[in-house]
Amino acid sequence: MTMKTTCPYCGVGCGLTVETDKVGGLSLSGDTEHPANFGRLCVKGSALGQTLGEAGRLHYPQVDGQRQSWQQALDQVSERLQRTILEHGPDSVAFYLSGQLLTEDYYVANKLMKGFIGSANVDTNSRLCMSSAVAGYKRALGADAVPCNYEDIELADLVVLVGSNAAWNHPVLFQRLSRAKANRPEMKVVVIDPRRTATSELADLQLSLRPGSDISLFNGLFDYLVEQGEIDSDFVQQHTEGFEAAWAQVRNQARQNRAESDCDLDSAELKQFYQWFADSPKTVTLFSQGVNQSSHGVDNANAIINCHLLTGRIGKPGAGPFSITGQPNAMGGREVGGLANQLAAHMGFDRADQINTVARFWKAPNIATQPGLMAVPLIEAIERGQVKAIWIMGTNPVVSLPDSDRVARALAGCETVIVSDCVADTDTSRTADILLPALGWSEKDGTVTNSERRISRQRGLLPPCGEAKPDWWILSQVAQRLGYGKAFAYQSPVEIFREHAALSGFENRGERIFDISALAQLDQQQYDALQPIQWPVTAACPEGTPRLFADGRFVTPNGKARMLAVSPSKPKQQPDKQHPWIINSGRIRDQWHTMTRTALAAPLFQHRQEPFIEIHPDDAKQQQLAEGALARLHNAQGRFVGRLRFDEGLRRGNLFVPMHWNQQFCSQGRSGALMAPVTDPLSGQPESKHGVAALQPFEQRWQACLFVREPLETEPEVDYWARTPLVHSQLYRLAGEQAMADWPRWCRQAMGQPTLWLADAQQGQFRAAGIQQGQLQWLLLVIDSEQRIDPDWVDQMFALASLDRQQRRRLLSGRDCQAEPKGAVVCSCFQVGQRQIEAAVSAGADSVEQLGHELRCGTNCGSCVPELQQLLEVGALSRSA
Template identity: 50%
Template sequence: MNTLAETRLGRAAVRTICPYCGVGCGVLASPDGAGGAAIEGDEAHPSNFGRLCSKGSALGETLGLETRQLYPVVRGARATWDAALDHVASNIGRIIAEHGPDAVAFYLSGQLLTEDYYVANKLMKGFIGSANVDTNSRLCMSSSVAGHKRAFGSDTVPGCYEDLDEADLLVLTGSNAAWCHPVLFQRMAKAQERRGARLVTIDPRRTATSEAASLHLSVAPGRDGTLFSGLLVQLADRGHVDETFVNSHTEGFTEALARARQIAPTIAATAAAARLSERDVEEFFDLWISTERVVTLYSQGVNQSSQGADKVSAILNCHLAAGRIGREGMGPFSLTGQPNAMGGREVGGLANQLAAHMGFSPADIDRVRRFWNAPNMAVREGLKAVDLFEAIGRGEVKALWVIGTNPAVSLPDVNRVRAALGKLELFVVSENVRSNDTLRAGAHVILPAAAWGEKDGTVTNSERRISRQRPFLPLPGEARPDWWAVAQAARRLGFAGFEFNNVSEIFAEHAALSGFENDGARDFDISGLADLKPRDYDSLAPAQWPVRRGEASGRRRLFSDGLFYTASGKARFIPIDPPRLAEATSDRFPFLLNTGRLRDQWHTMTRTGLSPRLGGHSAEPCLSIHPDDAASAGLKDGHLARVASAEGAAIFRVQVTGTQQRGEVFAPIHWSHETSSDSCVGALVHRCVDPESGQPDAKATPVALAPVEMRRAGFVLARRRAALPAQSYWAWQAIEGGFTARVETDAPDEEWVDALRGLGPREASALSLRDTGQGVFRSGLIFNDRLVAASFLAAQTPPSDWTVLREAFADERLDPAARRSLLSGRRASGMPDEGPNVCACFGVARGRIEAAIEAGCNDVASIGKSLKAGSNCGSCIPELKRMLALRRPVMA
């Protein structure tokens, strides 16, 4: 089979990689010749064997050019590439001359390709002479990096995905893998089904992942370290420390154990501190201690903490003590959040790293300087993300180039971030969309970037596997690869060493640097791929590093020989600090806010927000809260709540649920000021960071809650998104042909008429109907007999069946009867509304599933056979099981 392409329905299918999470799923993309493509999972790729999650399955719905930035912009005016790059280079040069290299910074993204990352890192650290280049991976995985480096002497993930197939116990802590890494979670589910593997979840919330677990521990926020400290003590007290391994291959065990005894001396003390029952803690300890093949997987619930590095160390300490590392079916495993977070770490994308997993030791600085022939090598660590934007706010950093990320949404305390961006003398954004919150914060220069489907290079997934992301669409308009734009700016600054003609040349240099003066002393080494010819690079098969020179393939597992990358060659146990929260609740802020992802959305929704399938499951930003807390705060299910912290405020739809612990609330990260009136969770998150990693604590911000009441509620539909009237709540979701928003408002009708007119062409005609007695206002905007926008507002909360608008929206032409139906609110078809999507992969709504259950489908398999729901990524299976459980008493 051809490595690059195969035939699918008569079309050439290009092998590439999904641009979402760190699983790194292989994708077959078959271009349709009209700017789109059919998307399938690649059965030959070892990361997913053909499976895709709901987001990956919907990639074809996000490929249009309607939202794309297709030409350079300088100070609000269209410009040529030459003019834009001249402006960037001349201003960077001026600022360096006036204020020094540390007045310049880059902020990058785990969605860049390795080659893009490499060129940007080389320019900043080797030629501009500053290490002020950080990445949004700082918000995602830097605590894991710090934990790895402290224990192993290197940022090394020891295991591989095959360990999930072979483990007898899978422990997921701070990870809702069923939603955030569903393809990997299905491998775990298969291990449960076929081999009887046990699954334990550790999470303050009951999530879709915990529903599949044999034991769920609703640990108190911030107490993961307590639990694993208690496990370390029990390993010692019960005689299950691997003395041979510890004595021969580690150091610092005595000190780490002594600290663990201070934190969690007994099961009872552990349970009390972690707010768990002694019985559950003892069961977990018994399972972990008695099961040789155990994999402990962790993600943002561990990393995004003011003690994230210590939490990682507590987990690693237990695996080192038991000698359960580097062997089949066992080990600690970091689940990476972004598609190329690991590739960025490989090239030194973090401000405290140099390329090829080197640091800022004198020897490493000199080695990289000589390899690059770098004239202005950075000699100290740069500013980490939160510190970087605070330095911008103080006026110390005067030039910023943002590439492929949206910090005005994703960073903590985003109101302060937006204000800081407005102080820059040079603010450059490389982006593939016309509008997002960061661009709206006042970008001086906008450079049109290549998007997924057009990008060419490599990414590295969570198991150290390097894969080719291949283009299958031409570059539209004037869009260019990010590496090209950076290299062009470097050449204008007068720097040699950026004469790259293609990505294979960049990869070759990156691979050669990894092996330069290495001789096995550093973990990251892909020098075996440094001599690839362009054709061989194009056809590169997925490979795990290290791939040292002379080796035909990489290694699945590391540390099986007991050798680590510390000075002594031994792994280090790390004594952790007593677990604590960065900020405690108070009378003013009595609740703790936890944040995270939804099943079908990604980051700030610049891509997934375009897919109707993905908007159907969770259409609004919701605040999950325990029933008792809702009652005490005066909140009602389905109504609005204002959430306030010391940093800012936001509004969410209330979702009362028993999955939340008392005193804690949860809100999703995805909505921005681009997609909602005021539901950006970054406005709430405090600026507390882990002192070792610099990673923000996004899981435990103290907040206050209050109900929000507005006079009217309703819906809006439009062909495009735009801001709606002030004094309103709204949040957009994609539907077929455009977008819809559920709204609540105190704004007068006149403002809604003006807002509706702004959603269509000037020549459009408006229809409206007012019933002042009932407080009803309906309006529509029609152009060429087609509905381009519509709204429905009522004094009372309207019914959820808004399909009368959706039907009219789908019609190519509105006849007089359809217009009357639109304004009357009566449906033309009489068909019932089927409700929200449950299965996003196949677009199966709740109503269809309920009907199938009533017709006799009595398990997930029969639903899948009838409707396909649950038969792809499996992330909807927990919800299908809940629906089955609710319907069974009725059927009986």
């Protein structure tokens, strides 16, 4: 059977075609008809089939650590919520949601809390990624309405990427841009980012500005455009307001020549960017986390939008300010009001008539009348005891929120923590009093909305795992137990979707741009067959609306867009003598969020196998730090230990750490532990791109590799460990700051009596293995700093049904384990390593196509192509030298 659904990863919202057979087998490919990806998939999407199954799933409800029936668990949830509300009021409870939820799940959660419990304490992990863009759009355009679509990127003459490593974070969109540029070489691409990233390989110009100086850069652009007369005077006069105030602010900055000094950029490069922008009526500015995750992220967004309004580059083909952040349904969550400062259907708490509209539509007895607690203040309220019960759905805030150690302590001290998830063991679930098994991606049925406002169906492909249930069903059952049964008598997702669509059009006389009321009468068959469509979807536009604001009318009372006077300001977290390093955190190519899904696909771990700290080589030399050595970052919030990677693309004094690792995969690798809970005052979005910390070497006395058949039940009692899933085994990299007195004793305590072992006290080496019924169960290799272990060879030993005498000797000798034939994996699809690619380049391969012909790398998803280009450039430089 063939079905179509959507990818559960980033906000690009790629379509998938899935083939299922009668025995539960499944194969997937990109949907060639889906307008977001036209059949393309990134490496994560290509590996989705490897993340399915029962491994690591939460199978049944648990209350206080004991298995319970659904009836018992739901009774406990409702009783504890009811008791808390009666004793402390509705604001003593909260929901924390996720962009992994479907729109229908989000809708029910928001309706229950804001309409019936009577509190607006509903926030979402989308607060961490795009809330600054939301606030920026609302201030300027009057609504959270992304004005562009993906086609605009291909139509543009100039594409500006600001704070976006799209090559890794939105790979399919980046591939569309790459193909457009290949077809139109005259297209210009500018990358604005303190780091040189994989995205920089496509750039005609890279502006490696000082972190946090985006407002100065775009205010400088605004000044240049006015001074050069490159503005659309008619558009400004007829369709905008606020120009004089914005221009006054910019003039004040321009007199101080702050763009060049604040950004620490070469004046010629700065002028080149400004002139390209002036010369390109078709300009799309793509902005992402580097803009949003800031203590002045909203102002960053408005500085960008100002330049587009000044030149009339909005609502036109190939032009517009385009936020490309988000999860698969971050925008769907915003549509239903999933943020604490929203109500529903793009209505808010700042207008009494809109509160009344929602209350009457829902027939809500206890409608919330003011905004609730955003993510970071919500944790602070839990810590104070103000919020006494929280229900967390589909997300892992103990890893993703700033000051994550504090988050863990706050949840551990909370009276009632309810967690709905499909994963059994997360940092957050370890704090839960009640665990509820939710459906996973391949089982859920509903809708999602991507970054270009395109609603797509997500369809259930497989039966539920264990006793898992849909989130909307779980919420509805609790609502019924709380006494709200009539309003939550849903039997299927289509009923919820129809209600959501009807609310979007209820008493909406064109003043709310989010309107999908033309879909409010869909029957089950039509819902099942729903094709991807961009809102608004109204009686006047039943086929959807690809581009907004083409008529120059915006969603403000007078129909005019607003230019905002924004002033440059520094990030709140500033380095000092105790914490001299600036810390930037972000995603890597092959992992997603906190790895609860991607960690199930072993090939996705081969590109970056453990937590790391990227540092400029000159900084490392000055600090006498060696590449590949472990180092520790620390500050007032917490600690992070990672392996040093040299990167000449970093600014001096800046470090980069990944955001994905959690307590299931490392000892001290949560980047959130380093980030202070500093937020933008308007959006509440944390400043996750500009932390500060001290850096020191990890004084390693020994290191070892421990291979085990299954993950250890308890964490290794060592100073450092990091786990890497392999195909047939699990690799734990271990290290200690104190000498190990007795390795045989450690083995017996941690792993049991070794079947084989070999010690060399003079060389400080120890090797031991556990074998049961001929099969390898575990292998410990204590190694020196110069040795390199080839995990693939060892992993294959775990695949054997029985080890013969020669294979046992080879394990203990350690010689075969030390080979590293391919190096670090670059192409995850075909497991092609850096050394293999370098050898092919040395032998004469001079193009990505030739490397693909010889090694297959870059021929599947294309996610590795930017790195292949980097290796080709290095090879060309070596030959010319």
